[in-house]
Amino acid sequence: MNNSDFIQRFLFETLPVRGEYIFLHQSYQTIIAQHEYPPAIKRLLGEALAISGMLSAIIKFEGRLTVQFQGKGPLKLLLAQSDHQFNLRGLAQWSEDLTYEQLMQSLHEGILVVMVDPFKSQNRQQGVVEWRGNSLAESIEHYFRVSEQLPTTIHLAVDDQSAAGFLLQPIPGKRDKIILEEEEIDAYHLKAQNLNLNPTSLLKGDLQTLLPSLFPEDELRIFDKHAVAFKCTCSRERSGEAIYILGRAEAEAELKDKQVITVTCDFCNQEFNFDRHDVEYIFISHEEPPNANLH
Numbered sequence: 001m002n003n004s005d006f007i008q009r010f011l012f013e014t015l016p017v018r019g020e021y022i023f024l025h026q027s028y029q030t031i032i033a034q035h036e037y038p039p040a041i042k043r044l045l046g047e048a049l050a051i052s053g054m055l056s057a058i059i060k061f062e063g064r065l066t067v068q069f070q071g072k073g074p075l076k077l078l079l080a081q082s083d084h085q086f087n088l089r090g091l092a093q094w095s096e097d098l099t100y101e102q103l104m105q106s107l108h109e110g111i112l113v114v115m116v117d118p119f120k121s122q123n124r125q126q127g128v129v130e131w132r133g134n135s136l137a138e139s140i141e142h143y144f145r146v147s148e149q150l151p152t153t154i155h156l157a158v159d160d161q162s163a164a165g166f167l168l169q170p171i172p173g174k175r176d177k178i179i180l181e182e183e184e185i186d187a188y189h190l191k192a193q194n195l196n197l198n199p200t201s202l203l204k205g206d207l208q209t210l211l212p213s214l215f216p217e218d219e220l221r222i223f224d225k226h227a228v229a230f231k232c233t234c235s236r237e238r239s240g241e242a243i244y245i246l247g248r249a250e251a252e253a254e255l256k257d258k259q260v261i262t263v264t265c266d267f268c269n270q271e272f273n274f275d276r277h278d279v280e281y282i283f284i285s286h287e288e289p290p291n292a293n294l295h
Contacts, residue, residue, distance in 0.1 A: 046158035048080035050165030071110025087231035157199035239263035
């Protein structure tokens, strides 16, 4: 098994079809170690991390992409993020320990959100769809059919050690229209539907061996690997913003109780401590500056 985390693109030479393969080991282990997740939640979180990485690879942007599920059932929140350099982080919030099958059945009243936040722009792009089918892969495929009009095939696999994903999709052409003739669309669908991809093969972390077994008659171009890693963007400054949002009265009450306010990052569990002087500075720095036009 390949234990280095990476994402890798491939193209069909005779069809306008692209693919992405992602393999996560160290980043997946780091993320699931932050909380005591039940097995079913670990698996779903691993799938979401693989999805976020692959979506970041097929969207041209500089920023952060978020895949998020929100529901009223046992899974309250599922969140996986990847930036354009494939730095991943993720978390889940849950109320019950269910089997994976029970968890899937409980998600049908929730919504799935895909957000793209460019670093150099305020123009956030967001797509929202209902949970469909019996897996995250089916729901993301539905998202592409509804939001992008792109027939997409996704396979995901997760075990105790690693998570992996495989995505197959026609290449969008000019003005976001698919550059496929009718017979090429049929050929794409035939390949996607007949794809015999088992979890064991997907989790080996070896695209060079995997592709010839899936498409023995096709000429394929395989690109270089891009490294994938866990990286959290939390900071003391952002934690201070959380205290400001809490409000002065609430902050003062907590300081009276504990002398120190501790803000813990949900993604990586890093703690940031703020004493009374720190908290006072936070609120003073947010106040309006004095009028400079005094006479």
